[in-house]
Amino acid sequence: MTVPSSVPASLPTSLPDANTLCEQLAAQIRPDLQPGTALVGIHTGGVWLAERLHAALGITVPLGSIDVAFYRDDFGSRGLHTRPQKSDIPFDVEAHPIILVDDVLYTGRTTRAALNELFDYGRPLRVDLAVLIDRGERELPVAPRYCAHTLAAPLAAGQHLRLQKGEGGALDLSIVAR
């Protein structure tokens, strides 16, 4: 499941299967589920993942989604470069424990932005973080409660992890050069 440390950082060629990781993530979350647990996916990969987890865990609270484009801390230098999506939190954040779902955890800045956004809907009862894969190199004090896979070594500069959704909804994780 983990990438052996002997593999050079620039060549972690074999990543685990994203669909298997998704099942493992669901298994990690399942014991902690409460009747009111709600999921919020972070666009775009996190939303795909949250959709899968929502179905797999049989969660009844409607699924939420967040686009952190308006909360990014690099807006001043990068502007609004992507096409932002509507955020949608279809439940009262003060009444439900929330699991924030993202595909890749890296610097922690996206999580920070998502938390800030969540607080603009009220005072969340509780927020946990679930990620498919943790690539390390944090720049903020952020740690996931649920994580299906941790990269053993940092990726090379310019490389990043990309989650894609194929035909039939299958998820695929790959390393791409920026």
Next chain:
Amino acid sequence: MHNPQLNKHGELQHLLTLDGLPKAILSQILDIAAPFTEVAEREVKKLPLLRGKSVFNLFFENSTRTRTTFEIAAKRLSADVINLNVSTSSTAKGETLLDTVDNLCAMQADMFVVRHASSGAPYLIAEHLQRTGRDHIHVVNAGDGRHAHPTQGLLDMYTIRHYKQDFTKLTVAVVGDVLHSRVARSEIAALTTLGVPEIRVIGPKTLLPTDIDRMGVHVFHDMREGLKGVDVVMMLRLQNERMNGALLPSSQEYFKFYGLTQDKLALAKPDAIVLHPGPMNRGVEIDSAVADGGNAVILPQVTFGIAVRMAVMSMLAGS
């Protein structure tokens, strides 16, 4: 040709007019505005995008509504907003427009929202800023003379797209006082850019510009004829305060021929939408039954207007 609204990367630097604005930028503004509409439904209606920025509402001409919607938009983006009603301040004491701007720049302005009775005033400011190397300061035209009112045009486009989705299948009628209307110019420019195949202009000869044909529109003087089968009716306000001389016999007669009533609206498609930039003159250009009826989308226009202005301001600040 150099477009003073775009920076060297082709991004929006100032918003001065919709005329000549590339379709990609127009569509981008509408796309970015969409998620901003959701912010109004949150407990905290604020986003941090313009945190620490100072937006100066520079209104040389009174307009409570436009100024307020810009103020709300800027505040929802966390900017500091300073309202200057310049008509009652320094200009009255003899200060020039550019001196006023330089003074506000010395107070660390990041953005000017300008309304002026003279066409071209926002251009003058934008050029002045560029000439003096202050590229980090942005200008939004909130209406200049008879020339343009781009954010009104954009919010109208947003409203049309919201209800009708595809511009390329629509017949749109612009009705009323086109001659004095900066809104009409902005609307026609945007509709053309977005690919509306048939744009009609309806009004009495005295209230249409003489060169209207050159704008690529079909002109109708008979409102009933012009409204046949349209998808969108864009009403204009009868601009009493801009009217010099006798262009109209009376407002009652205007209402009879060019006021939008239920029976005239019945000639349009059943699901036609009716827009009005406000403020409305009920019983002059629009009947109350239409203004308050099921086809009117006049109040949603106001709500969308805030999202569109947020989109414009955040694009400018991020360029």
